[in-house]
Amino acid sequence: MSRRRAVLTATIALLMGATGFVVWSISPVLSDKKPTATTKILARDGSLLYEVSLPEEGDRTNVPLSQVPIRLQQAVIATEDARFRRHRGVDVAALGRAFRDLATRGRITGGASTIEQQLVKNLYFRTKRRTVVQKMRELVAASYWSFTHTKDDTLERYLNTVPLGGQAYGVAxxxxxxxxxDIGDVTLPExxxxxxxxxxxxxxxxxxxxAVAEKARSHALDRMVAEGFIxxxxxxxxxxxxxxxFAPRHPIKAPHFVFQVLNELEGAIPGIRDGGxxxxxxxxxxxxxxxxxxxxxxxxxxxxxNAGNAALVAADARSGDVLAYVGSADYFNDDIQGRVDxxxxxRQPGSALKPFLYIAALMNGWTAASVIPDLPVRFETQDGNGYYxxxxxxxxxxxxxxxxxxGSSLNIPAVRVLHDLGLVPFFxxxxxxxxxxPEAPDYYGLSIVLGGGEVTLRDATQAYARLAAGARGISLRDVTEVKNAEGKIIxxxxxxxxxxxxxxxxxxxAAWIVSDILKDRLARSRSFGEANLLDVGKRVAVKTGTTRDFHDNWAFGYTPxxxxxxxVGNADxxxxxxxxxxxxxxxxWHDVMMLRLADVQEVTWPEAAGLVRKDVCVTSGLLANGTCPKTRVERFIAGTEPSRPDDWYxxxxxxxxxxxxxxxxxPSRVVERTxxxxPPEYSAWFAATRYERPPDTDCSGRTTGQRDGQxxxxxxxxxxxxxxxxxMAxxxxxxxxxxGGSATAYRWRLNGQAxxxxxxxYLWTPSPGEYTLQLEGADRQVRFTVK
Known part of the structure; x- marks a missing residue:
């Protein structure tokens, strides 16, 4: 008797539990309760950037099923639920595959949801996480829906509520x-x-x-063929x-930023777009x-x-807060592909990566005073071709x-330093x-420092923010706080x-020294002059970048x-x-930076601790000793400062x-002159600049050395x-x-042509061919090829 009572009790408990689960599952369908608030994206001051419309409040037009083209109905059924007309809300075969996935993979990977399941999920379970229990609730709710609605009613409701991106809900x-x-004019391809x-x-x-949508369209057509519709x-x-x-249009501020925020949050908060x-x-x-x-x-x-587009990122270098984010000149302008962020x-960054090369170099023994030859050079590459x-x-x-x-963004010294430093430390x-x-350093080679790889504006700006923060790992962030529908901070x-x-x-x-160089107007005067838009009247570090064929150009600047x-460039x-x-x-960059610093009296840069100061000869980079006519006080990482006095003068x-x-x-008065x-490697170059060389003949007519003016x-x-x-032009x-060498005129002969x-x-415009180049007075000729 006691055993029978125990079985009866267990049975009643199971029935009550099952009944409770069923009631719990279908209760949203019975109540048909809708969310009461939209998701709001706010600026840092609380002003509204964008209000994500709910399905009930977004762009939606209800139409009877009779007005929906039969081809569209067939396409949806073939793609989403091929056995729609043959099941009662739950596709047992597809459900079996789902449970098999759960058993073998530990999760449901999809493919089992019928139109009824999608409908109840979209209407009543949008914000629920994807779990086994939740899937079972949707199965029960879908079955209940199927028993209380006809197939045509279900399909009509589904086609009028399904989210299709761009704040469009429903096919109309x-x-x-x-x-x-209008929906009635939609063609088969559409x-x-x-x-x-x-x-x-x-x-x-x-x-x-x-491109993704086109693949999806092709898949839908394949499914329609498979189901015999076409x-x-x-x-x-x-x-x-x-x-x-056409581009969807909705009231929105900073659209690229807003959608980036929503995309970032969707992984952690699946229902972020659904309201509340x-x-x-x-x-x-x-x-x-x-x-x-x-x-x-x-x-x-x-x-x-032909410069039609621009993008901009501004960030707080202390917190990483993104303060401004312009993904294109006009989000809604199709002519410039404005929707592309x-x-x-x-894109290729041009010379914008050079500061990070020199950080690596300074940490490996180079100094701001180190002298590098800015002279023609060829590097042999792995494929046997010369890199010049x-x-x-x-x-x-x-x-x-x-x-x-x-400071002057010279290419040859940068490539020379990278060659000597090695690719691995730079990367x-x-x-x-x-x-x-994505690829190994050897894939890019030495050209990486001149823009041979690709970066995003966001990542590059973050890198400069880290440089501004003194080589600290600042990460850009877009969101400070999220509240749920109850006002709780989640x-x-x-x-x-x-x-x-x-x-x-x-x-x-090293970061401090590089920043000191980038804000040195004199250091950049060689290439940019002393008066230019890089100067904002305050001590601001700045670096430009230009790709070789003018596809992209960049400007980065920072304060602490x-x-x-x-x-700036074109999206295409x-x-x-x-x-x-x-x-x-x-x-x-100049205009925005000027406005940003309008109320700042002075930009201060606290010096990094432990730097060593030395007075050096600018020409040689060696210690000033009273002979060098141009000197400067330079900072060094301890142990890298020069120890040898200047011997170039x-x-x-x-x-x-x-x-x-x-x-x-x-016979006359003897004087001392400097x-x-x-060094020999620079002699010919200096001779070509017509600098004053020391005499090589004494008063007795004896030659004391070899002239370097050859x-x-x-x-x-x-x-x-x-x-x-x-x-390219x-x-x-x-x-x-x-x-190299001194001459009143330089007479060249190229394949015999004067x-x-x-x-x-002499700048020569090339054309393909084999060439021999001679220079009057030179003791050798060179041969080169143009392809």
Missing amino acids: AAARTYFRK AALLAGIISSPGSAEPYAHG SNGDADDARANVVTV YEVRTTLDPDLQRTAEDVISSRLETLKDQ MVQAK PKNYSHTYSGPVSIRDAL DTLRRFGLTF FRAALTRPSPVYDDESSVQ DFALGVW GRPMQGVSGITGAVPI KIFRVDAASGRLADESC YLVP VMILSPLDGDRFEVSDR ALNQSIPFIA LESDEPT
């Missing part, structure tokens, strides 16, 4: 949003597109993600039809408006040079300090500053002091508490016409009358190979012929 709203037409994006309305939204020929004809998609949340972001609305206005006005001056797009870096100006500066090389530094690349960004990117304290010192990055990759960083991105005793070296036969005697060809080098491109591909120049550099 989607047809109007994307095709600008129907397949709408059906295809149902499973991923965000990532397959057809205007922003056209023939293979119909599907092929539909694929050949190009569907014109308040998101407080880091965006400064005043700075955002300033950035947008400046971009608009500055691009207007560049439109004749150029803050997140990968050139400066943007097609000129050479001979010996230059790292300070001047970085490690880039990684620590947040810049990563996320709050932590305020923590970031750790250094290296354990070695020398990284902080603010970082600003700007990109079309080259601009002669627009460099200094003429494209820098004016935008030497004192000679000279006969005042004749200018010859003094000896016992000199002359530059550079004319010679410095560039090109023998065996050089060059390539020209039809896609000829002027941008000029090959410089560089002479060329003459008063200066040691």
Whole structure:
């Protein structure tokens, strides 16, 4: 008797539990309760950036099933629930696959949801996490729905409520949003597109993600063929039809930023778009408006040079807060592909990575005073071809300090330093500053420092923010706080002091030295002059970048508490016409930085602890000893400071009358004069600059040394190979012929044709062929090839 009672009790308990579960599952369907609040995206001051519309309040038009084209109905059924007309809300076969996935993979991977299940989930369970229990609730609710509604009623409700991206809910709203037409006019290619994006309305939204949407459309057509709704020929004809998609329009501020925030939050809060949340972001609305206005006005001056777009990121270098985020000049402008977020797009950075090379170099023994040859050079590559870096100006500066090389963004010294340092240390530094690349360092080679890889504006601006913070691991952030529908804070960004990117304290010192160089107006005067838009009247570090063929240009600048990055170009990759960083991105950077610092009296830069100060000769980088005419106080990481006095400038005793070296036969007064005697590798270059060399003959007529004025060809080098491109302007591909040694005129012969120049550099416009180059007075000729 007791056993029978126990069985009866257990049975009653199970029935009550099952009944309770069923009631719990269908209660949302019975109550039909809808969320009462939208998700709001707010700026840092609480002002509204965007209100994410609910399905009930978004762009939705209810239409009877009879008005929905049969091809669209078929496309949806074939794609989402092929056995829709044959089951009662639950597809047992598909459900079996789901349980098999659960048993073998530990999770339900999808593919089992019927139209009824999707409908009840979209209407009543949008914010629920995807668990086994929740899946069972949806199964029960879907079965209940199926028993209380006809198939046509179900399909009509589904087609009127299904989210299709772009704030369009239902097929009628989607047809109007994307095709600008009534639902009854939707064609088979358009129907397949709408059906295809149902499973991923965000990532397959057809205007922003056209390639993904096209794959989804093709899949929908395949499913329609498989279900016998259309023939293979119909599907092929539909694929050949190009569907014109229009951009959705909704009241929104900082649209690229808003959608980036929503995309970032969706992983942690799946129902963020469905209503009930308040998101407080880091965006400064005043700075955002300033950035947008400046971009608009500055691009207007560049439109004749085929520069149609720009992007900008501004961040607090102490917290990482994104203060301004402009993904394009106009989100709704189809002509510039305004929906493409150029803050997140990968593009070549030009010279913008050079500061991070020199941080690595300073940590490995180089100094700001180290002298690097800015002379023609060829590096052999793994494929056997020579790599021949050139400066943007097609000129050479001979010996230059790292300070001047970085400040003036000289290419050849940077490539020389990278060659000697090695690719691995440089890529490690880039990684620590947040810049990563998909391939191994050898894939990119030495050209990486001149823009041979791709980065995003966001990542590059973050790297400069880390530099501004003294080589600390600042990470950009968009959101400070999220509240749920009850007003409870479910996320709050932590305020923590970031750790250094290296354990070695020398990284902080190297970052300070690089920042000191980037704010040194004199150091950049060689390339940019002393009066330019890089100067904002305060001590601000700044670096530009320009790709070789004018596809992209950049400007990055920072103070200890603010970082600003700007990109100018075209989203489709079309080259601009002669627009460099200094003429494209820098004016935008300048105007925004000026407005940002308008109320700042002075920008202070606390010096990194432990640096050593030494007075050095600018020309040689060695210790000043009273002979060198141009010196400066330089900072060094302890242990890297020079210990040898300058020996490039030497004192000679000279006969005042004749200018010859003094000896016992000199008839006149003997004086002491200081002359530059550079190392042999620079002698020919200095001779070409017509600098005053020491006399090589004494008063008795004896020659005391070899004159260094011998004319010679410095560039090109023998065996050089060059390539020209039809896609680039000829002027941008000029090959410089560089002479060393002193001459009143430099007379070249190229394959026998005479060329003459008063200066040691002659710019030649190349054409394919084999060439022999001679220089009058030189004792050798060089051969090179142009392909």
